[in-house]
Amino acid sequence: MSVIDIDDVSKAYGEVQALDGLSLSVDRGTTLGVFGTNGAGKTTLFKLLAGLNRPDSGEVTVAGGDPTETAVRGRIRYLPEDAGFPPNLTGREILRFHARVRSTPAERREHHVERVLDTVGLTAAADRRVGGYSNGMNRRLGLGTALVGRPEILVLDEPTAGLDPEGIRAFHEVIESLSNETDVTIVFASHALSEIERLCTDAAVVVDGDVAVAGPVESLRCAAGDAVTVRLTLSTPTAAEDAASHLRRQDATGSVTRAGTVVEADCLPAAAYDLVCGLGPDYDVERFAVREPGLEAAFHEAVDAAPPASLDDSGQSDGETA
Numbered sequence: 001m002s003v004i005d006i007d008d009v010s011k012a013y014g015e016v017q018a019l020d021g022l023s024l025s026v027d028r029g030t031t032l033g034v035f036g037t038n039g040a041g042k043t044t045l046f047k048l049l050a051g052l053n054r055p056d057s058g059e060v061t062v063a064g065g066d067p068t069e070t071a072v073r074g075r076i077r078y079l080p081e082d083a084g085f086p087p088n089l090t091g092r093e094i095l096r097f098h099a100r101v102r103s104t105p106a107e108r109r110e111h112h113v114e115r116v117l118d119t120v121g122l123t124a125a126a127d128r129r130v131g132g133y134s135n136g137m138n139r140r141l142g143l144g145t146a147l148v149g150r151p152e153i154l155v156l157d158e159p160t161a162g163l164d165p166e167g168i169r170a171f172h173e174v175i176e177s178l179s180n181e182t183d184v185t186i187v188f189a190s191h192a193l194s195e196i197e198r199l200c201t202d203a204a205v206v207v208d209g210d211v212a213v214a215g216p217v218e219s220l221r222c223a224a225g226d227a228v229t230v231r232l233t234l235s236t237p238t239a240a241e242d243a244a245s246h247l248r249r250q251d252a253t254g255s256v257t258r259a260g261t262v263v264e265a266d267c268l269p270a271a272a273y274d275l276v277c278g279l280g281p282d283y284d285v286e287r288f289a290v291r292e293p294g295l296e297a298a299f300h301e302a303v304d305a306a307p308p309a310s311l312d313d314s315g316q317s318d319g320e321t322a
């Protein structure tokens with residue numbers, strides 16, 4: 001059953017058409033990754049979902065109602081890209097405040113705040129002023145505020161942007177446990193396709209204010225084609241060029257490229273290991289790996305298929321501002 005329905009929605013900022021007839025429906029319990037080019041309209045879409053803006057035309061329905069209505073908005077949590085907090089308050093005080101605003105009963109408030117701190121890994125830093133928090137800690141606190149009061153729908157705008165690998169791992173663990181253990185619906189924007197492949201059941205590619213392609217991650221991956229890329233590392237550039245020439249003569253290979261000691265060849269999955277073995281002992285292959293087609297291929301297909309944005313006299317595309 002769908003919990004988000006976006007029907008033919010458009011939104012402009014002056015001359016800039018940020019969303020252009022976008023439609024999308026999201027089932028309850030889905031973890032949806034939204035990705036696209038810069039300025040494609042993701043943040044604009046998220047603000048509509050969070051009830052912070054209204055569309056110029058079309059309809060946005062979240063949890064059965066209009067997200068600009070207070071009762072519906074209370075079921076949604078939006079974490080913007082640049083969530084900021086009063087620097088003099090501690091993490092615990094900020095979460096307490098959110099718990100109070102969201103009507104968590106007084107007798108359960110402290111316990112709830114404690115649990116949220118634990119979930120986002122901020123227990124040790126709970127009583128420090130957030131002015132001294134690192135960027136990663138700030139992002140985690142932002143996620144914590146979004147989790148207060150057990151929301152039904154989480155809308156997270158690039159929550160891992162600017163985080164170090166440890167911060168990204170901590171965020172991934174929170175999202176994985178939320179999607180495995182609850183039926184919360186999570187919509188998040190990311191430029192990291194590997195993150196979407198790892199965490200999401202579904203993905204949507206937004207291009208020029210519209211959804212270019214959407215569906216289960218697995219289907220998008222399959223639709224992106226069957227070819228795998230075999231990546232070989234040889235001991236010298238000369239050896240790599242010899243191996244590349246050998247591979248180019250094989251019927252099973254598609255495109256073959258070489259850069260330094262690395263050779264990449266496209267082929268069907270079943271042919272990958274035969275190709276490597278076929279190089280035989282004459283070629284000193286130091287390493288090899290097989291990369292499967294992923295969302296990256298689906299993304300490029302969607303972007304390439306979208307009609308080009310028209311250019312104005314200054315040479316800027318009409319989907320961008322200076």
Ligand SMILES: Nc1ncnc2c1ncn2[C@@H]1O[C@H](COP(=O)(O)OP(=O)(O)OP(=O)(O)O)[C@@H](O)[C@H]1O
Binds near residue numbers: 016037040041042320
């Ligand atoms: N308040 C605003 N005033 C004017 N133009 C805006 C405003 N907000 C967004 N835009 C424009 O609308 C378009 C869509 O912006 P939006 O922020 O939704 O894209 P995005 O996909 O989130 O981009 P990014 O990946 O770079 O964060 C862009 O051309 C942007 O410059």
